[in-house]
Structure formats: structure tokens, C-alpha cells
Amino acid sequence: MQSEDDRHDEVVHFLKVVHAFRQYEAYAISANTRRRRDFFKIPPEDGALLEKVGWKSRLDKVDDLIHENAKVLNQLVANPTIFMDENELAVAEKELNGPSHGHSNNHHHDHGNRSNHRHSTSHSHSHNAPGRYQASSSDMEKVRSTLKQFVRDWSAEGRAERDACYKPMIDALLRRFPDEENRPQRRVLIPGAGLARLGWEIAYLGFESRCNEFSHFMLLPSYYVLNEIKSLNQHTIYPFIHSFSNATDSESLLRGIRFPDVLPSSLPPGSNFSMVAGDFEDIFAPKSDPEEDETGQWDAVLTCFFIDTAKNIVNYLRTIHRILAPGGVWVNCGPLLWHFENSDEVSIEVSLEEVKSLATEIGFVISDETTIETSYVGDDRSMLGYVYRAAFWTATKVEG
Amino acid sequence: MQSEDDRHDEVVHFLKVVHAFRQYEAYAISANTRRRRDFFKIPPEDGALLEKVGWKSRLDKVDDLIHENAKVLNQLVANPTIFMDENELAVAEKELNGPSHGHSNNHHHDHGNRSNHRHSTSHSHSHNAPGRYQASSSDMEKVRSTLKQFVRDWSAEGRAERDACYKPMIDALLRRFPDEENRPQRRVLIPGAGLARLGWEIAYLGFESRCNEFSHFMLLPSYYVLNEIKSLNQHTIYPFIHSFSNATDSESLLRGIRFPDVLPSSLPPGSNFSMVAGDFEDIFAPKSDPEEDETGQWDAVLTCFFIDTAKNIVNYLRTIHRILAPGGVWVNCGPLLWHFENSDEVSIEVSLEEVKSLATEIGFVISDETTIETSYVGDDRSMLGYVYRAAFWTATKVEG
Numbered sequence: 036m037q038s039e040d041d042r043h044d045e046v047v048h049f050l051k052v053v054h055a056f057r058q059y060e061a062y063a064i065s066a067n068t069r070r071r072r073d074f075f076k077i078p079p080e081d082g083a084l085l086e087k088v089g090w091k092s093r094l095d096k097v098d099d100l101i102h103e104n105a106k107v108l109n110q111l112v113a114n115p116t117i118f119m120d121e122n123e124l125a126v127a128e129k130e131l132n133g134p135s136h137g138h139s140n141n142h143h144h145d146h147g148n149r150s151n152h153r154h155s156t157s158h159s160h161s162h163n164a165p166g167r168y169q170a171s172s173s174d175m176e177k178v179r180s181t182l183k184q185f186v187r188d189w190s191a192e193g194r195a196e197r198d199a200c201y202k203p204m205i206d207a208l209l210r211r212f213p214d215e216e217n218r219p220q221r222r223v224l225i226p227g228a229g230l231a232r233l234g235w236e237i238a239y240l241g242f243e244s245r246c247n248e249f250s251h252f253m254l255l256p257s258y259y260v261l262n263e264i265k266s267l268n269q270h271t272i273y274p275f276i277h278s279f280s281n282a283t284d285s286e287s288l289l290r291g292i293r294f295p296d297v298l299p300s301s302l303p304p305g306s307n308f309s310m311v312a313g314d315f316e317d318i319f320a321p322k323s324d325p326e327e328d329e330t331g332q333w334d335a336v337l338t339c340f341f342i343d344t345a346k347n348i349v350n351y352l353r354t355i356h357r358i359l360a361p362g363g364v365w366v367n368c369g370p371l372l373w374h375f376e377n378s379d380e381v382s383i384e385v386s387l388e389e390v391k392s393l394a395t396e397i398g399f400v401i402s403d404e405t406t407i408e409t410s411y412v413g414d415d416r417s418m419l420g421y422v423y424r425a426a427f428w429t430a431t432k433v434e435g
Numbered sequence: 436m437q438s439e440d441d442r443h444d445e446v447v448h449f450l451k452v453v454h455a456f457r458q459y460e461a462y463a464i465s466a467n468t469r470r471r472r473d474f475f476k477i478p479p480e481d482g483a484l485l486e487k488v489g490w491k492s493r494l495d496k497v498d499d500l501i502h503e504n505a506k507v508l509n510q511l512v513a514n515p516t517i518f519m520d521e522n523e524l525a526v527a528e529k530e531l532n533g534p535s536h537g538h539s540n541n542h543h544h545d546h547g548n549r550s551n552h553r554h555s556t557s558h559s560h561s562h563n564a565p566g567r568y569q570a571s572s573s574d575m576e577k578v579r580s581t582l583k584q585f586v587r588d589w590s591a592e593g594r595a596e597r598d599a600c601y602k603p604m605i606d607a608l609l610r611r612f613p614d615e616e617n618r619p620q621r622r623v624l625i626p627g628a629g630l631a632r633l634g635w636e637i638a639y640l641g642f643e644s645r646c647n648e649f650s651h652f653m654l655l656p657s658y659y660v661l662n663e664i665k666s667l668n669q670h671t672i673y674p675f676i677h678s679f680s681n682a683t684d685s686e687s688l689l690r691g692i693r694f695p696d697v698l699p700s701s702l703p704p705g706s707n708f709s710m711v712a713g714d715f716e717d718i719f720a721p722k723s724d725p726e727e728d729e730t731g732q733w734d735a736v737l738t739c740f741f742i743d744t745a746k747n748i749v750n751y752l753r754t755i756h757r758i759l760a761p762g763g764v765w766v767n768c769g770p771l772l773w774h775f776e777n778s779d780e781v782s783i784e785v786s787l788e789e790v791k792s793l794a795t796e797i798g799f800v801i802s803d804e805t806t807i808e809t810s811y812v813g814d815d816r817s818m819l820g821y822v823y824r825a826a827f828w829t830a831t832k833v834e835g
Contacts, residue, residue, distance in 0.1 A: 070782075070783075070784070073781045073782055073783060074783070076781050077747045077749065077750075077781065077783065078750075081747060081749035081750060081753075084749055084793055084796055084797075085749065085783065085785070085789075085793075087792075087796065088785070088789045088792040088793055088796070089789065089792075090783070090785050090786075090789055278776060278784075279773065279776065279784030279785070279786070280743070280771055280772050280773045280776050280784055281770050281771050281772055282771065282784075282786040282787065283786060283787045283788065284786050284787065284788040284789075285786055285788070285789075287786075288786065343680070347477045347481060349477065349481035349484055349485065350477075350478075350481060353481075370681050370818040370819055371680055371681050371682065371818055372680050372681055372818075372819060373679065373680045376678060376679065376680050381473045381476050381477065382470075382473055383470075383473060383474070383477065383485065383490070384470070384678075384679030384680055384682075385485070385488070385490050385679070386490075386679070386682040386683060386684050386685055386687075386688065387682065387683045387684065387818065388683065388684040388685070389485075389488045389489065389490055389684075389685075392487075392488040392489075393484055393485075393488055396484055396487065396488070397484075417824075418770040418771055418772075418787065418823060418824045418825070418826070419770055419772060419821065419822070419823055419824070420821070420822040420823075420824065421819065421820070421821060421822075422819070422820040422821075422822055423818060423819055423820075424817075424818045424819070424820065425818070426818070
């Protein structure tokens, strides 16, 4: 049971995320306006050249596209009462806008933020009245990252990334459970599910598929995409307009990405697909009530760019092992970008070799190891690419 | 002429860099000690497993290697009076340790900091007595980056990166000036020279080679490597021990890199090689004294990972154009990671297409364009690689 204090903290945290989405437009416009101010600080003859080569007119186009992005982002948070009680939200709202709250910079469990640019200084933004809650710059970065997650999980342009990771993971699952008729009895868990495309594909194949996700920055858009989308390519977003660095040309910066490339509501009748919100270690901890305990309940656990979100990787591995049924399979694909390495939280950063040794100690037999080169929410037209040499394996629970 | 205030500010800034190098050891040990503290916060049975797989003993090895790195870094700043007047340094020292100075986080012209990890939260470090100057976390990051610059410019392991960029730049220079006998009369400028390997290679070939560098984080180590090194592979450094993320194994994290791979003092007799410290736009601005004015004085300007350090790229391009002799050549290789994009400074971020249009407008004819895929101070054994699709071209001054 959640305590009242914990519950209140969660509502406040949720509301901060809602505000971050809603503040996207003003924040992004402010960052673009900074460019206009800088334009007037350079010699007029230099400015004239910038106008001639089209730089100046791009700023207006970027403003327009920020408005387009905001239309989509505002829909994700149009109805917060779907997720939280109205009265609780009102209490949290009052607290957020109280005198003691300002720019916060908490480090949160964050799965959607991998290929950040090294520039991380915050923009000044004075569009909010004093006393109003202002989202932190790291939260605003997560909002921008959400746009790129739509590309990865739900656009035609994201297909290369999905084929690199999701496809071999699904293939491993199908190799282990080849019998199509029994799929509805096979329970598959996807922790760190992000925008839930991998989980959706697994449900589409007929397995019982349950996604787990902690971050409201992922939960709000995944709810929207899975429940509110009405048609193919319903939306166009512009995920690459926020940084002008490493752009080959304007067209690359300004290009729109349509989503979704498949209709999320097109799951076959009788599909078993669910999402559970919350912390992986809490939800899947041993429970005294046998009805709630997940020990031995899962045939497969699929972790994609997930295990490095651990503060204590040993507990992640023990949890995955414990909730698997005997002979159950753990399929992993991802790097080891330990999310809490430079935070105030506990962080145990082990090497790949050590992860595998720990898994073996805990009772897994690892097979089918390989390395997968892939980007993650990357922009394939940028002059700077991030290449993960992701570790892939299938591991079987043999003890415990 | 520099004003007295400017001079004082420069000495203070220089001294901050010296302190950053000197604080490396305590800072890095403190970051590693954080891992030991975290170890005691997890369940003992999890800790026992970490000990079994070798994680715990790695911490002690990392401490040892931090001491080894510190030995090298301390040598770079052993004699600050080589660079600055003793009395000026004493005044600056007093000011730095005064009551009004603490943790500063100024954004400086920074060429050596490209492939930073996205984690940028600062470590707490309480090893300094209160009132003593503490280097900022961004300055400490630059110190760690210096170690990687030694790898790039002066180790056998850096050869792949040098071959990717320096080699085609040198080839372009040799194609333009094929006559070996006339090389001593050919004046080549390398702005943003970093640890000066490219400039050294050009001097080695017989050209007059002048490096220009702004950052004291580069100037101190380049002075050391060019003037103090006595033997091949004199030093071994451990540049990969500071982050445990994306490590395949302990051996990769702990591996040592020897430098230098060539003896910097082995330039042929009569070589003409120099380094000028300071801001490119200041040093090469038009001067009223014709003795000081650099207009039309250079046969070639070579910019490698440099042009994106501009606040106003138009002025960089105009400067390069103006200092070239008619028919002079500008060879460029690099991305467009605009260094000031998210700073409080002016920043004009143009696309690659726009850079080339601006150069054409200013009076260059661009030829031999290509894209070079390369890392920059990369770790080829990491599970995360940064790949720059660097723009390469040769441009000829045709007007002005």
C-alpha cells in the first residue's frame, strides 16, 4: 500500500510533467527568440549575409513548427483526470504554485533521454508570471525527447531502429515459443516499455504482453498513442527543430515526421495487452499477498535499453530471475549507460562482463550473445551520430 | 593593447585552469569514493556478489590510476611562471581564494570537450578547506578531456582519428603546394590547434607552421608536450577510468595509453613552428600598425573541428578570407556542433549548406568536398560511440 505522503508526492510529480508538456510552446519559442536577439547583436552587414542565405527566415518557420508540435503535445495532457483524481490534482496544483516552489532539477528515472546533445545549459525563460511553477530545463529536455520517441516507436522513419533491436528480440521469443496456438498462455513482460511499440508487437503476435513504465514522460504519450489515435499518420511532428547544431541543411532541420505508421487499435480481437505504471523494483518485489506476488509468473522478460536504469543492477537481475517461471527466458538488448552514475542516488556501475557474471551467479544461462550497432532516437541526417554497440543475449532461468 | 583589467582577468582565468589541473586528483578520488559509499548502501548479499565478480577490487585499481594520471597532470602546471608574471599570479591567487569566489561555471571557448557523456551533474567534493578556490565541474571535465586529447594527438592509439582528418588536410595542402623546395616560404596557420599535432606535422614537412589556441586547457599540455618531453612513450595515462558507463570489461576501463608516439623535439633543423595563444578573432583582426596586421599574410589556413567554436561564423569566415593571400587556400574538416548554442553568449548556428553559401558570398570557391566519418577523442572500446560526419573541403580565396 502506498502511504498518503507517497501518493501526494506522486501526484505532484505527475503534475510537474503535465506542466512541462504545457510549457513546451513558450519555452521553445523563447529559445528561438534568443536567436533573433543574437542576430541584432552582430554587425548589420553580417546579418544581411545571414538573411541572404536563408538563416533568418528559418527562424520564422521554426516558430510555426513549434506551434505544430505544441498542438500534439497539448493533446497528451488534455485530460489529466484520466490518470489522477481531480481533488488530488487541485491540492498538488496549489502546492506547485506556492511561494516555496520554483525551478526544480530533480534527477528522475529517465529512459527517454539517451542521445542528448552535450549542451545542457538551461535557457532563460521569463514567460511565466512570478510564483507560477516553471518546469526545469531537464524536464523540458524530456518533453523534446518525447517527440523523438514517437519517431522511434511509431513512425516509418523509426523502422531501422526498431528492426535493429525489437526484431531480434521478437525472433528470440518466437524461437523459444514456436507454437502459435499456445501464445495466449505465454506471459511476456516488457519493463521500461517507453512508448510501448515492442509490447504492442508482442501482443499483436498473440502473446499476453504487459508493459511496465515508470516515467510519466513516457506514460502520457503511450496512453495517448494506444488509446486516442484514430487514423494512420494522424499527426506530423517536427522533432529536429530544437537544436541547429550539426544540421546539413534547413530541410533536414525542418522535416516533419508522421505517426503512427500502424494503427495501434488494430490489435486482433482477443489480444491481451496491458500497461502497468510504476517502478519495476516496487511492482515486482515479493508480496505477502500471494494474489499480488509475481514470483514465477512470467514466461519471458524482454529488456530493451532498460537494465542500465538500475541503481543496483544486482536487484534488477534478481527480480527478473525471480519473476520468471522455471525455464523462462530473459531477452536483453542495450548498452550500459548507467542512468544514475552522476546523480545523488545510489549507483553501481558494472561492466558488461560483470553483468553477465552476475546473471550467471544468480541462476541464468546466457546464450545467443551478439552485439548490435544501433542508434537510439537518433537523427540519421545529423552530422553527429550516436552509435550504441548494444549487448544482445537470450538467458534462461535454470535455478531458484 | 590589452587593458590592465583585461590582463588581470586573463591571469585569474589562467590560474583557475592551473587549479583545475591540480585539483584533478582529489576530485577524481572523491568521485570514486562515492562508489564505495554506494556499495555500503546496498544489501550485503548483493555486495558480496559484486566482490565476487571483481567490481569492488576495480575501485582500488582506479584509485591507483588516478594517482598516475595526477602525476602527469601536475607536471603540466608545475611552473606557471613560464606563462605568467609571478606578481600577477600572486594577486590573482589572493583574489581567487577571497571570500567572494567559489564554484564558478563560466562557459569558456572550449575545443577539447566534444564527446562528453550526457551525465553532467557535478560531484560533491569537500576536499578543499572553506574559502579555497574550487574548480567548477565543467573545468574538471575539461581536465579529464585533456587526457583524451593526448590520446588523439600524441599516441599510437590516436592514429585512426589523425589519419581520418589530419591526413586528408595535409594531402590537400601538399596538392596545392607540391614544390618541396618552396615549403619554407609557405605560411600555414592552424587556428584551434589543440595539442598541436597537426601543426607539428606541417612543420615537419617543411612549411612555416603557426598554431593558434585560446584555451589554457590546451595550451598548458601542448607547451608541455612540445617543450618538456624527453623520450618516446615517456608517460602512461589512463583516460577511461572516470566513467564506468558503457564499459565492456575492466581491462578496457583500466587500459593505459602511452605518449608520445613521436618525439616532438625531432623536428628537422631549421623548422619553423610556433604557437600563438589567444582568441582567433582578436589576434587576426585588422590592426592599424601594418607590422601587426595579418591581412593577406597566409598561404593556407587549416581548420580542424574549429569553425563551430564561432559565436558569429560570418566573422570567422571573413577573418579567414582576409588573412589569406590572393589564391590562398582554406582547408576545413569538422562538424557544426556550435559551442555557444546554449550559452549566455551570442550564438549564430547555421547549417552546413549555409556555411558554404556564406563562404561563397565572402569570396571563396569551394572544391574537393567530401564527408569524413570519424570519432573525436573517442574510446573505440566503449559501448557508445560518437560518430561525426565531418564536412571536408578545400576553398580558394578568389576575391577581396
